[in-house]
Amino acid sequence: MNSVVTQQRVLSGMRPTGRLHLGHYHGVLSNWVRLQHEYECFFFVADWHALTTHYEQVAGIQASVWDMVIDWLAAGVNPGSATLFIQSHVPEHAELHLLLSMMTPLGWLERVPSYKDQQEKLKEKDLSTYGFLGYPLLQSADILAYKAGLVPVGADQVAHVELTREVARRFNYLFGRGPDFDKAVIAAIKKMGKKSAELYAQWKKQYLEQGDEQALATAQAMVSDQQNLTLVDKERLLGDLEGGGKVILPEPHPLLTAHAKMPGLDGQKMSKSYGNTIPLREDPAVTERHIRTMPTDPARVKRTDPGTPGKCPVWSLHLIYSSEVSKEWVKTGCTSAGIGCIECKKSLSDTVQVALAPIRERAREYESHPDLVRSILVEGAEAAREIAKETLEEVRAAMGLGY
Numbered sequence: 128m129n130s131v132v133t134q135q136r137v138l139s140g141m142r143p144t145g146r147l148h149l150g151h152y153h154g155v156l157s158n159w160v161r162l163q164h165e166y167e168c169f170f171f172v173a174d175w176h177a178l179t180t181h182y183e184q185v186a187g188i189q190a191s192v193w194d195m196v197i198d199w200l201a202a203g204v205n206p207g208s209a210t211l212f213i214q215s216h217v218p219e220h221a222e223l224h225l226l227l228s229m230m231t232p233l234g235w236l237e238r239v240p241s242y243k244d245q246q247e248k249l250k251e252k253d254l255s256t257y258g259f260l261g262y263p264l265l266q267s268a269d270i271l272a273y274k275a276g277l278v279p280v281g282a283d284q285v286a287h288v289e290l291t292r293e294v295a296r297r298f299n300y301l302f303g304r305g306p307d308f309d310k311a312v313i314a315a316i317k318k319m320g321k322k323s324a325e326l327y328a329q330w331k332k333q334y335l336e337q338g339d340e341q342a343l344a345t346a347q348a349m350v351s352d353q354q355n356l357t358l359v360d361k362e363r364l365l366g367d368l369e370g371g372g373k374v375i376l377p378e379p380h381p382l383l384t385a386h387a388k389m390p391g392l393d394g395q396k397m398s399k400s401y402g403n404t405i406p407l408r409e410d411p412a413v414t415e416r417h418i419r420t421m422p423t424d425p426a427r428v429k430r431t432d433p434g435t436p437g438k439c440p441v442w443s444l445h446l447i448y449s450s451e452v453s454k455e456w457v458k459t460g461c462t463s464a465g466i467g468c469i470e471c472k473k474s475l476s477d478t479v480q481v482a483l484a485p486i487r488e489r490a491r492e493y494e495s496h497p498d499l500v501r502s503i504l505v506e507g508a509e510a511a512r513e514i515a516k517e518t519l520e521e522v523r524a525a526m527g528l529g530y
């Protein structure tokens with residue numbers, strides 16, 4: 128598969144943390160559900176990544192994997208549109224991680240901000256391990272094994288995608304310029320015709336000598352649009368334009384999830400560690416009680432005290448779930464003491480329940496058919512392996528291991 132094509136491939140992973148909540152839904156899953164219709168998508172359970180921090184508590188990981196995948200499916204991630212699998216079912220990730228480790232400077236890994244941050248944050252764990260240092264490189268292998276062009280991640284993961292870009296660039300630089308590369312490039316340029324060849328040389332010079340990104344983009348577009356070049360030729364020229372060899376491992380781009388932070392029951396960011404979540408799979412009566420007991424604007428001591436929605440966590444959830452009409456009703460009612468907090472919460476609770484109903488329904492289906500979940504993951508791993516194997520063949524050959 129060629130990098131010109133695979134830039135449209137999307138890949139993302141999630142560590143198995145167990146059951147998911149509305150924060151995951153609005154932050155990640157709704158995005159995946161949208162992307163699966165627009166791109167070729169790969170979503171996987173990063174169980175090896177879980178081991179880098181939880182190697183002393185392996186007991187919980189397995190159950191978390193199933194719970195998490197059921198929640199993905201319940202949220203609408205569709206195995207007919209996206210490939211879903213478990214990382215450890217595709218050993219090519221580990222092989223690529225090993226091979227990349229040969230050429231990754233130690234300093235690059237030590238400088239990734241999450242390395243020191245997490246060691247500080249998880250002080251009770253001994254994270255001065257080889258595996259934990261390699262966490263972001265394993266993530267690079269996850270991405271590069273599929274030559275993914277787009278990696279949907281939160282802001283905390285952007286540095287890992289950046290590292291992946293550097294690793295890919297170094298790999299291509301070291302292993303992409305085989306002995307016949309220059310000859311093949313000259314032949315490919317000829318095929319474009321005289322006029323295009325001149326432009327190509329001019330734009331390449333502008334980029335390599337003056338760092339003119341616009342010239343690079345224009346040249347890339349011209350190469351991609353050439354009718355009389357094979358995909359392999361295009362790949363060579365795209366590598367040559369950037370002053371390197373053939374692009375064996377294309378550089379991925381982070382796809383930042385634009386969502387504002389999902390507020391939890393207490394108005395802080397929704398997170399399991401704050402105990403303020405609304406899980407996707409929960410008895411509706413429990414969800415109703417959680418919402419009914421939410422804190423409100425402290426100024427509304429009595430029913431007749433007017434409030435300020437901006438100071439109330441209930442309002443933050445109305446903003447996400449309620450219609451314009453309901454929001455207007457809350458705003459007017461709250462500030463004039465025309466409605467009570469009980470009514471206001473009841474309206475929110477009803478709306479959230481309606482939104483969660485189809486998710487719970489799908490979850491029940493999968494809960495009662497564990498074999499179905501298992502076979503989705505087995506088939507996903509097979510499909511993923513097909514692609515990862517192809518990449519590994521190229522990588523092995525480039526590194527002199529093509530026996």
Ligand code: TRP
Nearest residue numbers: 138139140141142173176266269
């Ligand atoms: N490190 C990611 C996280 O903690 C999970 C992950 C592992 C991932 N491999 C990946 C995300 C590859 C995107 C691409 O959220």
Ligand code: SF4
Nearest residue numbers: 434439441461468471
């Ligand atoms: Fe919050 Fe609604 Fe009560 Fe206003 S009426 S304080 S928005 S719960």
